[in-house]
Amino acid sequence: MSAVAAAAAPRRTALASFTGAGHLIRFMLRRDRIRIAVWTVLIALLYLGSLAPGGEYSVLDDDPEARAGRAATLSSPAMIAMGGPGYGLDDYRRGPAAANELILWVTIALAAMTILQVVRHTRSEEESGRSELMRAGVLGRHAPLAAVIVQVLLTNLIVAVGSTLALAGVGLDPVESAIMAFGIALGALVYGAVALVTSQLSESSGGALGMAFGVLGVTYVARVIGDIQEPHGSALSWLSPIAWVHQTRVFVDTRLWPLGIAVVVAFALLVLAAVLASHRDFGAGMVKVRSGRADASPLLSGPVALAWVRQRTALLWTALGLSAMWFATGTILTEVPNMLEAVGDNPLYDQLLEGSGDEMVRIFAAFIAAYSAFGAGAYAIVMMLRAKAEEDATRAALVLAKPVARLRWLLSGALVAAVGSLVVLFAGIWAMALGGYAAGLDSIGFGDFTGLALAYTPAVLVVLAFTLAVYAWAPRASGLAWALFGWMFLVLMFADMLDLPDWLRGLSPYWWVENTLSDPMPVSHTLGLLGVAVALVLVALVGFRRRDVHG
Amino acid sequence: MSDTNPAVEIAGLHKSFGSFKALDGLDLTVQHGQVAGFLGPNGAGKSTTIKVLLGLLRADAGTARLFGGDVWRDAVELHKRISYVPGDVNLWPNLSGGECIDYLTRLKPRGDKARRKARKAELLERFDLDPTKKARTYSKGNRQKVALVAAFLDESDLYIFDEPTSGLDPLMEAVFTEYAREAKAAGSSVLLSSHILSEVEKVCDTVTIIRAGVAVESGTLEELRHLTRSSVVATVGSDPSRLATLPAVNDLVTSQNGAGTRVAFDVDNNAVGEVMKTLTTLDVRGLTITPPSLEELFMRHYGDVIEPETEKEAS
Ligand SMILES: Nc1ncnc2c1ncn2[C@@H]1O[C@H](COP(=O)(O)OP(=O)(O)OP(=O)(O)O)[C@@H](O)[C@H]1O
Numbered sequence A: 001m002s003a004v005a006a007a008a009a010p011r012r013t014a015l016a017s018f019t020g021a022g023h024l025i026r027f028m029l030r031r032d033r034i035r036i037a038v039w040t041v042l043i044a045l046l047y048l049g050s051l052a053p054g055g056e057y058s059v060l061d062d063d064p065e066a067r068a069g070r071a072a073t074l075s076s077p078a079m080i081a082m083g084g085p086g087y088g089l090d091d092y093r094r095g096p097a098a099a100n101e102l103i104l105w106v107t108i109a110l111a112a113m114t115i116l117q118v119v120r121h122t123r124s125e126e127e128s129g130r131s132e133l134m135r136a137g138v139l140g141r142h143a144p145l146a147a148v149i150v151q152v153l154l155t156n157l158i159v160a161v162g163s164t165l166a167l168a169g170v171g172l173d174p175v176e177s178a179i180m181a182f183g184i185a186l187g188a189l190v191y192g193a194v195a196l197v198t199s200q201l202s203e204s205s206g207g208a209l210g211m212a213f214g215v216l217g218v219t220y221v222a223r224v225i226g227d228i229q230e231p232h233g234s235a236l237s238w239l240s241p242i243a244w245v246h247q248t249r250v251f252v253d254t255r256l257w258p259l260g261i262a263v264v265v266a267f268a269l270l271v272l273a274a275v276l277a278s279h280r281d282f283g284a285g286m287v288k289v290r291s292g293r294a295d296a297s298p299l300l301s302g303p304v305a306l307a308w309v310r311q312r313t314a315l316l317w318t319a320l321g322l323s324a325m326w327f328a329t330g331t332i333l334t335e336v337p338n339m340l341e342a343v344g345d346n347p348l349y350d351q352l353l354e355g356s357g358d359e360m361v362r363i364f365a366a367f368i369a370a371y372s373a374f375g376a377g378a379y380a381i382v383m384m385l386r387a388k389a390e391e392d393a394t395r396a397a398l399v400l401a402k403p404v405a406r407l408r409w410l411l412s413g414a415l416v417a418a419v420g421s422l423v424v425l426f427a428g429i430w431a432m433a434l435g436g437y438a439a440g441l442d443s444i445g446f447g448d449f450t451g452l453a454l455a456y457t458p459a460v461l462v463v464l465a466f467t468l469a470v471y472a473w474a475p476r477a478s479g480l481a482w483a484l485f486g487w488m489f490l491v492l493m494f495a496d497m498l499d500l501p502d503w504l505r506g507l508s509p510y511w512w513v514e515n516t517l518s519d520p521m522p523v524s525h526t527l528g529l530l531g532v533a534v535a536l537v538l539v540a541l542v543g544f545r546r547r548d549v550h551g
Numbered sequence B: 001m002s003d004t005n006p007a008v009e010i011a012g013l014h015k016s017f018g019s020f021k022a023l024d025g026l027d028l029t030v031q032h033g034q035v036a037g038f039l040g041p042n043g044a045g046k047s048t049t050i051k052v053l054l055g056l057l058r059a060d061a062g063t064a065r066l067f068g069g070d071v072w073r074d075a076v077e078l079h080k081r082i083s084y085v086p087g088d089v090n091l092w093p094n095l096s097g098g099e100c101i102d103y104l105t106r107l108k109p110r111g112d113k114a115r116r117k118a119r120k121a122e123l124l125e126r127f128d129l130d131p132t133k134k135a136r137t138y139s140k141g142n143r144q145k146v147a148l149v150a151a152f153l154d155e156s157d158l159y160i161f162d163e164p165t166s167g168l169d170p171l172m173e174a175v176f177t178e179y180a181r182e183a184k185a186a187g188s189s190v191l192l193s194s195h196i197l198s199e200v201e202k203v204c205d206t207v208t209i210i211r212a213g214v215a216v217e218s219g220t221l222e223e224l225r226h227l228t229r230s231s232v233v234a235t236v237g238s239d240p241s242r243l244a245t246l247p248a249v250n251d252l253v254t255s256q257n258g259a260g261t262r263v264a265f266d267v268d269n270n271a272v273g274e275v276m277k278t279l280t281t282l283d284v285r286g287l288t289i290t291p292p293s294l295e296e297l298f299m300r301h302y303g304d305v306i307e308p309e310t311e312k313e314a315s
């Protein structure tokens, strides 16, 4: 375009950079309509199930003793980590309970949904080359960005309306219900904006997801530490978008301004994403790719070496990131007994915690260790499913056309994933120990922490072996591995609330792991878990020997 | 394994994906030391056949052997003697091209190191490939070159190529042809699936054409070539009417332009020389001869030979 024409039509070109956004939005909504419906229904069901008559919280309105009991439970550190900063504990009715205990989970769930949505529609599209096709059509430069923003806004709006209806429907104040539901949506949108930024930074969708979920994890831990440090949260809590929703004190003493922070931060992140987007090339990240070596190091020989080379950077960052989180969490271990004193001589509390501050610390430490084990489990699944990515990208075929036996190739991937996930497990639990020692913890020895990590080892291997078996038999069903992960999390968090029978809880390998800081792990459990892991590996080998490898 | 066995021996091969029959009783043989072209329209089952040969896909019925060994059961043993280049090479994005090559060749230890190193340098030079670039930054053609270099570095007994030059520029295609010939001269066998007929013509001794999972024609190139025609466009100064009398000239069109008379016609390939003799007497001022595209070959091939046969079968 000539300079004159360009100057004459600045408005037109600015608008033109959004051309086609409407089309894109319709297309995205079509692709996501089932997901959106499922999320909305699931979250509404969560509210209905817990707050409606017969649900976990239904007794709170009528029974003062139940209120006091539940409030006391919710002041323990482990419960603060799983709940909220404790507004409204002195008159803990359904509304305050919903705010204190459910905001966290719904925000995390919606944040995860939004992050996945953003990355799926931006970076993954670009990576796969699909959006190259679209952009070559009539589509402005900023249209994809604008479209995905509108898309996540709409999605969260739909979920928020559904949530408001559910909350008001069980008899809570409609205005407060709306504030809680829309506050959560705002919190989730902040994470969506984070994902939009990370999608510009990383040139792989895996990297973009990793960074965005890293931010979710760190801000979650900041909230946990902050809320445990001081009742109703310390300054640290305020670093977390989840806390901004909590701090509206909805259903207790409502104030709206904390949501203003969410709006401002989300907007700033959007601007940042837009600036980054217009400064990078299509398909590229912000980091320029450097050139590599002309000849491979002598160590790069064989599938194990390759799997290691492909994984070591991710392992380093995952282990470092998670360890830093667990280290920080470890530093509050010593504050747990102080909290106990602060609660004073509440008889309910004594009863609940069997009196010992030391035991409290052990329970809380084991609780963090369980989280760390979840980190390791997720790592195991992600890394094991890299085998599927290798197959889908036809790289597996390149290797299998060489004198490399199928089983060797498969087990190489499994071996490296296993070592990596155990590194994540041990590093996390040791980091928590070091955090504790740094803050003066002396009641739990390093050997005890190591023992706890060892106790989780066979369970983590079961998760890995299950993923391996699913991939080996039916790569298209590999989502089952995440279903198991989700189930394990459900069992950890909500087993009692949902009153699950033991056989259902037992489907989670982690359910069989004892808190070895308090009680020894039965040998039968260890052997049983190892047996299951070995059996699953054998099943995987049988399946992978006989199936077609595509690519 | 003795070398009296054919390099590739496929008989009555069946492979279905769900209810879809990708291979429906395919026969194909590549004799030791032979270069065999493997042609067929999109979706005919060429890549499927090759993946069965590589032991990636499991055949439903029929036999598939390499050097007399079972492609599924003896895969690892057989793979010590073969090289494979797919038509769409994907590499490990964070490795450099050189690392990818070394990794792939190290999976199959053969030959001494110094010799290999020298050969790698030579191949990189000939294919004009920068090995220090990260694989994610390679263009399509350069990814293809990485796989080709790794394959020719191996010095295998059998090379299996599935559209190996897709995305290569003509210069590089010529380099590929040269190495394929070199491999043949060294006594190796080659199975080359390709849509580029000129490439097949340059290197292949025999050709097999498959359609819908069955071999519809196989034989030496000469046998096939007589069925094909090239198109000729020339500008001549003299009267071209003599051309019309030649039996090998088909669909002659003449028109006047500034430089003289423009003639366009198709010529049976086995009679090109004879037609050229006549053409050169006509005061040629410009000349292009285009070999038939694969599609043209197919259309003629099927049109002339296959359809009457299928009609016979139907009646
Ligand atoms: N994994 C699969 N699942 C289902 N159908 C498949 C699968 N792989 C191949 N097919 C089908 O089998 C047929 C043969 O495919 P194949 O890739 O062998 O064709 P081709 O001859 O290599 O074609 P092209 O020239 O386009 O490369 C096609 O119709 C294809 O759609």
Ligand SMILES: [Mg+2]
Pocket: B046, B047, B048, B087, B162
């Ligand atoms: Mg093909």
